[in-house]
Amino acid sequence: MWGCGVIRVLLVDDQQLIRAGLRMLCDAEPDIEVVGEAGNGREAITLAGRLAPDVIVMDLRMPGVDGISATSRVLAERPATRVLVLTTFGDDDHLYPALNAGACGFLLKDAPPAELLNGIRRAAAGDSPFSRDVLQRLVRRATDAGAERPSRVEGLTAREQDVLRLVGEGLSNTEIAERLHIGITTVKTHITALMTKTGSPNRVRLALVAHRV
Template sequence: MIDVVLVDDQELIRAGLRMLCESTEDIAVVAEARDGREALSTLSRTHADVVLMDLRMPRMNGTEATREILARWPAMRVVVLTTFDDDDHLFPALSAGACGFLIKDSSSGDLLTAIRLAADGGSPFSPQTLRRIVDRAMSTQSRAELPDTLTDREIDVLAALGIGETNAEIAARLHLGLTTVKTHVASLLTKTDTTNRVQLAVLAVRCGLVT
Protein backbone atom coordinates (compact mmCIF):
# COMPACT_ATOMS: atom_id res chain seq x y z
CA MET A 1 0.00 0.00 0.00
CA ILE A 2 1.26 3.48 -0.91
CA ASP A 3 0.62 5.97 1.90
CA VAL A 4 -0.07 9.48 0.62
CA VAL A 5 -0.33 12.84 2.38
CA LEU A 6 -2.21 15.64 0.59
CA VAL A 7 -1.04 19.22 1.11
CA ASP A 8 -3.27 21.90 -0.42
CA ASP A 9 -5.06 24.91 1.02
CA GLN A 10 -8.19 24.23 -1.05
CA GLU A 11 -10.51 21.74 0.61
CA LEU A 12 -12.27 20.83 -2.66
CA ILE A 13 -8.99 19.85 -4.30
CA ARG A 14 -8.03 17.70 -1.33
CA ALA A 15 -11.44 16.05 -1.37
CA GLY A 16 -11.15 15.27 -5.07
CA LEU A 17 -7.66 13.84 -4.66
CA ARG A 18 -8.75 11.74 -1.69
CA MET A 19 -11.73 10.36 -3.60
CA LEU A 20 -9.53 9.43 -6.53
CA CYS A 21 -6.91 7.73 -4.38
CA GLU A 22 -9.55 5.83 -2.42
CA SER A 23 -10.91 4.40 -5.67
CA THR A 24 -7.75 2.27 -5.92
CA GLU A 25 -6.62 -0.79 -4.01
CA ASP A 26 -2.97 0.22 -3.63
CA ILE A 27 -3.08 3.92 -2.66
CA ALA A 28 -4.33 5.28 0.67
CA VAL A 29 -4.57 8.90 1.84
CA VAL A 30 -3.32 8.78 5.42
CA ALA A 31 -3.49 12.53 6.20
CA GLU A 32 -4.17 16.00 4.83
CA ALA A 33 -2.65 19.42 5.51
CA ARG A 34 -3.70 22.95 4.56
CA ASP A 35 -0.23 24.51 4.33
CA GLY A 36 3.44 23.74 4.70
CA ARG A 37 3.62 24.18 8.44
CA GLU A 38 0.71 21.85 9.00
CA ALA A 39 2.33 19.36 6.62
CA LEU A 40 5.52 19.29 8.70
CA SER A 41 3.56 18.76 11.87
CA THR A 42 1.49 16.01 10.24
CA LEU A 43 4.49 14.19 8.80
CA SER A 44 6.24 14.19 12.17
CA ARG A 45 3.62 11.76 13.40
CA THR A 46 2.37 10.10 10.20
CA HIS A 47 4.19 7.76 7.84
CA ALA A 48 4.04 8.75 4.17
CA ASP A 49 5.55 7.32 1.02
CA VAL A 50 4.45 10.19 -1.22
CA VAL A 51 3.45 13.79 -0.50
CA LEU A 52 1.30 15.61 -3.06
CA MET A 53 2.34 19.23 -2.51
CA ASP A 54 0.60 22.39 -3.67
CA LEU A 55 2.94 25.33 -4.28
CA ARG A 56 0.90 28.40 -3.42
CA MET A 57 -0.26 28.22 0.19
CA PRO A 58 -0.42 30.60 3.17
CA ARG A 59 2.05 30.60 6.06
CA MET A 60 4.54 28.23 4.38
CA ASN A 61 4.48 27.61 0.64
CA GLY A 62 5.15 24.32 -1.11
CA THR A 63 8.77 25.03 -2.00
CA GLU A 64 9.73 25.91 1.59
CA ALA A 65 7.82 22.89 2.88
CA THR A 66 9.48 20.56 0.36
CA ARG A 67 12.94 21.75 1.35
CA GLU A 68 12.22 21.25 5.05
CA ILE A 69 10.53 17.87 4.55
CA LEU A 70 13.49 16.46 2.63
CA ALA A 71 15.93 17.89 5.14
CA ARG A 72 14.14 15.93 7.86
CA TRP A 73 13.13 12.85 5.87
CA PRO A 74 15.43 12.50 2.84
CA ALA A 75 13.77 9.32 1.56
CA MET A 76 10.33 10.90 1.29
CA ARG A 77 8.99 11.54 -2.21
CA VAL A 78 7.39 14.93 -2.87
CA VAL A 79 5.36 15.46 -6.04
CA VAL A 80 4.44 19.07 -6.71
CA LEU A 81 0.94 20.00 -7.83
CA THR A 82 1.20 22.95 -10.16
CA THR A 83 -0.71 25.10 -12.64
CA PHE A 84 0.58 26.40 -15.95
CA ASP A 85 1.18 29.88 -14.52
CA ASP A 86 3.60 28.61 -11.87
CA ASP A 87 6.81 29.10 -13.85
CA ASP A 88 8.36 31.20 -11.10
CA HIS A 89 7.76 28.38 -8.62
CA LEU A 90 8.70 25.28 -10.60
CA PHE A 91 12.47 25.67 -10.67
CA PRO A 92 12.76 26.60 -6.96
CA ALA A 93 10.66 23.54 -6.11
CA LEU A 94 12.98 21.40 -8.21
CA SER A 95 15.98 22.88 -6.41
CA ALA A 96 14.27 22.10 -3.10
CA GLY A 97 14.21 18.42 -4.07
CA ALA A 98 10.75 17.70 -5.47
CA CYS A 99 10.89 14.44 -7.41
CA GLY A 100 8.20 15.34 -9.92
CA PHE A 101 5.62 17.82 -11.11
CA LEU A 102 1.95 17.21 -11.83
CA ILE A 103 -0.39 19.63 -13.57
CA LYS A 104 -3.54 20.09 -11.51
CA ASP A 105 -5.81 19.38 -14.46
CA SER A 106 -4.06 16.09 -15.26
CA SER A 107 -6.26 13.07 -15.93
CA SER A 108 -7.14 10.69 -13.12
CA GLY A 109 -5.01 8.00 -14.71
CA ASP A 110 -1.99 10.29 -14.98
CA LEU A 111 -2.31 11.28 -11.33
CA LEU A 112 -2.45 7.71 -10.09
CA THR A 113 0.43 6.73 -12.35
CA ALA A 114 2.47 9.64 -10.98
CA ILE A 115 1.89 8.55 -7.39
CA ARG A 116 2.92 4.98 -8.16
CA LEU A 117 5.95 6.11 -10.12
CA ALA A 118 7.11 8.41 -7.33
CA ALA A 119 6.67 5.66 -4.73
CA ASP A 120 8.78 3.37 -6.91
CA GLY A 121 11.61 5.90 -6.98
CA GLY A 122 10.76 7.53 -10.29
CA SER A 123 10.18 11.16 -11.19
CA PRO A 124 6.76 11.85 -12.66
CA PHE A 125 6.44 14.91 -14.87
CA SER A 126 4.73 15.80 -18.10
CA PRO A 127 6.98 16.44 -21.13
CA GLN A 128 5.68 20.01 -21.45
CA THR A 129 6.49 20.74 -17.81
CA LEU A 130 9.97 19.29 -18.20
CA ARG A 131 10.55 21.46 -21.26
CA ARG A 132 9.54 24.58 -19.36
CA ILE A 133 11.80 23.70 -16.44
CA VAL A 134 14.72 23.07 -18.76
CA ASP A 135 14.12 26.30 -20.68
CA ARG A 136 13.99 28.25 -17.43
CA ALA A 137 17.20 26.63 -16.22
CA MET A 138 19.00 27.41 -19.47
CA SER A 139 18.00 31.06 -19.23
CA THR A 140 19.59 31.40 -15.80
CA GLN A 141 22.47 28.91 -15.88
CA SER A 142 25.57 28.58 -18.03
CA ARG A 143 26.65 25.57 -20.03
CA ALA A 144 28.09 22.68 -18.05
CA GLU A 145 30.67 19.97 -18.62
CA LEU A 146 30.03 16.27 -18.15
CA PRO A 147 31.84 14.72 -15.18
CA ASP A 148 34.84 12.70 -16.28
CA THR A 149 33.63 9.75 -14.21
CA LEU A 150 30.61 9.02 -16.44
CA THR A 151 30.73 5.92 -18.61
CA ASP A 152 29.57 5.95 -22.24
CA ARG A 153 26.41 4.06 -21.30
CA GLU A 154 25.66 6.49 -18.47
CA ILE A 155 25.97 9.34 -20.96
CA ASP A 156 23.48 7.56 -23.23
CA VAL A 157 21.05 7.24 -20.33
CA LEU A 158 21.57 10.87 -19.33
CA ALA A 159 20.74 12.01 -22.86
CA ALA A 160 17.56 9.92 -22.77
CA LEU A 161 16.57 11.50 -19.46
CA GLY A 162 17.07 14.88 -21.09
CA ILE A 163 14.20 14.23 -23.49
CA GLY A 164 11.95 12.88 -20.75
CA GLU A 165 12.11 9.17 -21.45
CA THR A 166 10.95 6.75 -18.75
CA ASN A 167 13.08 3.86 -17.53
CA ALA A 168 11.04 1.46 -19.66
CA GLU A 169 11.53 3.60 -22.77
CA ILE A 170 15.26 3.88 -22.13
CA ALA A 171 15.52 0.13 -21.59
CA ALA A 172 13.72 -0.61 -24.86
CA ARG A 173 15.70 1.86 -26.97
CA LEU A 174 19.12 1.02 -25.54
CA HIS A 175 18.39 -2.73 -25.31
CA LEU A 176 19.01 -2.82 -21.57
CA GLY A 177 17.25 -4.51 -18.70
CA LEU A 178 15.00 -2.31 -16.56
CA THR A 179 17.09 -3.03 -13.48
CA THR A 180 20.23 -2.02 -15.38
CA VAL A 181 18.64 1.31 -16.34
CA LYS A 182 17.68 1.96 -12.72
CA THR A 183 21.27 1.22 -11.71
CA HIS A 184 22.60 3.70 -14.28
CA VAL A 185 20.18 6.38 -13.09
CA ALA A 186 21.21 5.84 -9.48
CA SER A 187 24.86 6.09 -10.49
CA LEU A 188 24.19 9.30 -12.42
CA LEU A 189 22.52 10.87 -9.40
CA THR A 190 25.56 10.07 -7.29
CA LYS A 191 28.22 11.11 -9.80
CA THR A 192 26.50 14.39 -10.71
CA ASP A 193 25.44 15.30 -7.16
CA THR A 194 21.80 15.67 -8.19
CA THR A 195 18.70 14.55 -6.31
CA ASN A 196 16.21 13.58 -9.00
CA ARG A 197 15.65 12.83 -12.68
CA VAL A 198 14.46 16.32 -13.48
CA GLN A 199 17.78 17.77 -12.37
CA LEU A 200 19.51 15.16 -14.51
CA ALA A 201 17.39 16.25 -17.49
CA VAL A 202 18.44 19.86 -16.94
CA LEU A 203 22.07 18.76 -16.73
CA ALA A 204 21.74 16.83 -19.99
CA VAL A 205 20.61 19.97 -21.77
CA ARG A 206 23.26 22.17 -20.13
CA CYS A 207 25.92 19.71 -21.28
CA GLY A 208 24.69 19.77 -24.86
CA LEU A 209 23.35 16.22 -24.95
CA VAL A 210 19.90 17.51 -25.92
CA THR A 211 19.15 20.32 -28.36
Protein backbone atom coordinates in the same frame (compact mmCIF):
# COMPACT_ATOMS: atom_id res chain seq x y z
CA MET B 1 11.35 5.40 1.97
CA TRP B 2 8.70 3.25 0.39
CA GLY B 3 9.30 -0.47 0.73
CA CYS B 4 7.41 -1.76 -2.35
CA GLY B 5 4.20 -2.29 -0.35
CA VAL B 6 1.28 0.13 -0.13
CA ILE B 7 2.36 3.74 -0.70
CA ARG B 8 1.31 5.99 2.19
CA VAL B 9 0.25 9.38 0.85
CA LEU B 10 -0.46 12.72 2.56
CA LEU B 11 -2.57 15.17 0.51
CA VAL B 12 -1.90 18.88 1.06
CA ASP B 13 -4.14 21.49 -0.58
CA ASP B 14 -6.13 24.40 0.80
CA GLN B 15 -9.14 23.51 -1.37
CA GLN B 16 -11.24 20.76 0.17
CA LEU B 17 -12.78 19.87 -3.18
CA ILE B 18 -9.34 19.25 -4.68
CA ARG B 19 -8.37 17.04 -1.75
CA ALA B 20 -11.61 15.09 -2.03
CA GLY B 21 -11.00 14.46 -5.73
CA LEU B 22 -7.43 13.37 -5.11
CA ARG B 23 -8.54 11.05 -2.31
CA MET B 24 -11.15 9.40 -4.53
CA LEU B 25 -8.54 8.92 -7.23
CA CYS B 26 -6.00 7.39 -4.84
CA ASP B 27 -8.52 5.29 -2.93
CA ALA B 28 -9.39 3.45 -6.13
CA GLU B 29 -5.80 2.14 -6.37
CA PRO B 30 -4.87 -0.96 -4.34
CA ASP B 31 -1.26 0.14 -3.88
CA ILE B 32 -1.94 3.70 -2.68
CA GLU B 33 -3.36 4.65 0.74
CA VAL B 34 -4.23 8.22 1.73
CA VAL B 35 -3.19 8.43 5.38
CA GLY B 36 -4.09 12.07 5.91
CA GLU B 37 -5.07 15.46 4.53
CA ALA B 38 -3.83 18.95 5.32
CA GLY B 39 -5.32 22.29 4.34
CA ASN B 40 -2.15 24.34 4.77
CA GLY B 41 1.58 24.01 5.19
CA ARG B 42 1.53 24.14 8.97
CA GLU B 43 -0.85 21.18 9.13
CA ALA B 44 1.30 19.37 6.57
CA ILE B 45 4.40 19.70 8.75
CA THR B 46 2.55 18.37 11.81
CA LEU B 47 0.91 15.48 9.97
CA ALA B 48 4.12 14.50 8.18
CA GLY B 49 5.79 14.02 11.55
CA ARG B 50 2.85 12.11 12.98
CA LEU B 51 1.87 9.92 10.01
CA ALA B 52 5.25 9.30 8.32
CA PRO B 53 3.91 9.28 4.72
CA ASP B 54 6.02 7.91 1.90
CA VAL B 55 4.84 10.62 -0.51
CA ILE B 56 3.35 14.06 0.12
CA VAL B 57 1.30 15.54 -2.73
CA MET B 58 1.91 19.23 -2.04
CA ASP B 59 0.12 22.34 -3.29
CA LEU B 60 2.23 25.50 -3.34
CA ARG B 61 -0.07 28.47 -2.77
CA MET B 62 -1.75 28.12 0.62
CA PRO B 63 -2.54 30.56 3.45
CA GLY B 64 -0.05 30.85 6.28
CA VAL B 65 2.83 28.48 5.63
CA ASP B 66 3.00 27.88 1.87
CA GLY B 67 3.97 24.66 0.12
CA ILE B 68 7.57 25.67 -0.50
CA SER B 69 8.24 26.46 3.15
CA ALA B 70 6.38 23.33 4.23
CA THR B 71 8.46 21.19 1.86
CA SER B 72 11.70 22.57 3.23
CA ARG B 73 10.64 22.04 6.85
CA VAL B 74 9.24 18.55 6.31
CA LEU B 75 12.40 17.38 4.56
CA ALA B 76 14.60 18.91 7.24
CA GLU B 77 12.87 16.63 9.75
CA ARG B 78 12.14 13.66 7.49
CA PRO B 79 14.64 13.66 4.58
CA ALA B 80 13.45 10.30 3.24
CA THR B 81 9.97 11.66 2.54
CA ARG B 82 9.21 12.29 -1.13
CA VAL B 83 7.40 15.56 -1.86
CA LEU B 84 5.56 15.70 -5.18
CA VAL B 85 4.33 19.17 -6.05
CA LEU B 86 0.88 19.38 -7.66
CA THR B 87 0.03 22.94 -8.62
CA THR B 88 -1.79 25.19 -11.06
CA PHE B 89 1.32 27.33 -11.40
CA GLY B 90 4.01 25.95 -13.67
CA ASP B 91 6.05 29.15 -13.95
CA ASP B 92 9.68 29.45 -12.94
CA ASP B 93 8.81 31.57 -9.89
CA HIS B 94 7.22 28.46 -8.37
CA LEU B 95 9.19 25.66 -10.03
CA TYR B 96 12.73 26.47 -8.96
CA PRO B 97 12.00 27.44 -5.33
CA ALA B 98 10.06 24.18 -4.94
CA LEU B 99 12.95 22.15 -6.35
CA ASN B 100 15.44 24.04 -4.21
CA ALA B 101 13.30 23.21 -1.18
CA GLY B 102 13.74 19.52 -2.02
CA ALA B 103 10.64 18.56 -4.01
CA CYS B 104 11.33 15.45 -6.08
CA GLY B 105 8.82 16.17 -8.83
CA PHE B 106 6.45 18.75 -10.23
CA LEU B 107 3.08 18.03 -11.84
CA LEU B 108 0.39 20.44 -12.99
CA LYS B 109 -3.19 20.11 -11.81
CA ASP B 110 -4.45 19.72 -15.36
CA ALA B 111 -2.42 16.51 -15.71
CA PRO B 112 -4.43 13.38 -16.55
CA PRO B 113 -5.35 11.25 -13.52
CA ALA B 114 -3.14 8.41 -14.75
CA GLU B 115 -0.15 10.79 -14.86
CA LEU B 116 -0.71 11.79 -11.25
CA LEU B 117 -1.02 8.20 -10.05
CA ASN B 118 2.07 7.25 -12.02
CA GLY B 119 3.84 10.27 -10.53
CA ILE B 120 3.05 9.13 -6.98
CA ARG B 121 4.40 5.67 -7.75
CA ARG B 122 7.52 7.04 -9.41
CA ALA B 123 8.15 9.44 -6.53
CA ALA B 124 7.84 6.59 -4.02
CA ALA B 125 10.30 4.52 -6.08
CA GLY B 126 12.89 7.32 -5.97
CA ASP B 127 12.25 8.76 -9.43
CA SER B 128 11.60 12.41 -10.32
CA PRO B 129 8.24 12.81 -12.09
CA PHE B 130 7.67 16.01 -14.07
CA SER B 131 4.96 17.21 -16.41
CA ARG B 132 6.32 17.25 -19.95
CA ASP B 133 6.41 21.02 -20.39
CA VAL B 134 8.05 21.45 -16.99
CA LEU B 135 10.75 18.91 -17.85
CA GLN B 136 11.41 20.58 -21.19
CA ARG B 137 11.71 23.97 -19.50
CA LEU B 138 14.19 22.58 -16.97
CA VAL B 139 16.30 21.20 -19.80
CA ARG B 140 16.12 24.46 -21.78
CA ARG B 141 17.16 26.50 -18.78
CA ALA B 142 20.06 24.20 -17.98
CA THR B 143 21.15 24.27 -21.62
CA ASP B 144 20.86 28.05 -21.91
CA ALA B 145 22.80 28.47 -18.67
CA GLY B 146 25.66 26.44 -20.11
CA ALA B 147 25.38 23.53 -17.71
CA GLU B 148 28.36 21.21 -17.72
CA ARG B 149 28.33 19.12 -20.84
CA PRO B 150 28.19 15.39 -20.16
CA SER B 151 30.91 13.31 -21.71
CA ARG B 152 29.83 11.56 -24.86
CA VAL B 153 27.97 8.36 -24.12
CA GLU B 154 29.39 5.32 -25.81
CA GLY B 155 27.93 1.85 -26.15
CA LEU B 156 24.22 2.71 -26.46
CA THR B 157 22.12 0.34 -28.49
CA ALA B 158 19.91 1.74 -31.24
CA ARG B 159 16.84 1.18 -29.07
CA GLU B 160 18.47 2.91 -26.10
CA GLN B 161 19.23 5.87 -28.34
CA ASP B 162 15.54 5.98 -29.36
CA VAL B 163 14.42 5.88 -25.73
CA LEU B 164 16.94 8.54 -24.71
CA ARG B 165 15.70 10.86 -27.46
CA LEU B 166 12.08 10.50 -26.32
CA VAL B 167 13.03 11.07 -22.67
CA GLY B 168 14.61 14.29 -23.89
CA GLU B 169 11.31 15.26 -25.47
CA GLY B 170 9.63 14.84 -22.09
CA LEU B 171 7.59 11.74 -22.87
CA SER B 172 6.47 9.46 -20.05
CA ASN B 173 7.28 5.75 -20.00
CA THR B 174 3.79 4.94 -21.27
CA GLU B 175 4.12 7.41 -24.15
CA ILE B 176 7.55 6.04 -25.06
CA ALA B 177 6.16 2.50 -25.08
CA GLU B 178 3.34 3.57 -27.40
CA ARG B 179 5.66 5.53 -29.70
CA LEU B 180 8.15 2.66 -30.04
CA HIS B 181 5.56 -0.15 -29.94
CA ILE B 182 7.26 -1.89 -27.04
CA GLY B 183 6.14 -2.91 -23.55
CA ILE B 184 6.35 -0.46 -20.67
CA THR B 185 8.50 -2.95 -18.74
CA THR B 186 10.95 -2.89 -21.63
CA VAL B 187 10.98 0.91 -21.52
CA LYS B 188 11.78 0.83 -17.80
CA THR B 189 14.61 -1.62 -18.45
CA HIS B 190 16.08 0.67 -21.12
CA ILE B 191 15.82 3.73 -18.87
CA THR B 192 17.53 1.92 -16.01
CA ALA B 193 20.32 0.95 -18.38
CA LEU B 194 20.55 4.51 -19.72
CA MET B 195 20.82 5.98 -16.23
CA THR B 196 23.62 3.55 -15.44
CA LYS B 197 25.50 4.18 -18.68
CA THR B 198 25.14 7.99 -18.48
CA GLY B 199 25.58 8.30 -14.72
CA SER B 200 22.23 10.07 -14.49
CA PRO B 201 20.65 10.00 -11.00
CA ASN B 202 17.20 10.97 -12.25
CA ARG B 203 15.06 11.62 -15.31
CA VAL B 204 15.85 15.33 -15.44
CA ARG B 205 19.56 14.63 -15.75
CA LEU B 206 18.86 11.95 -18.35
CA ALA B 207 16.80 14.42 -20.39
CA LEU B 208 19.65 16.91 -20.20
CA VAL B 209 22.04 14.23 -21.46
CA ALA B 210 19.67 13.61 -24.37
CA HIS B 211 19.95 17.25 -25.40
CA ARG B 212 23.71 17.51 -25.00
CA VAL B 213 25.31 14.30 -26.26
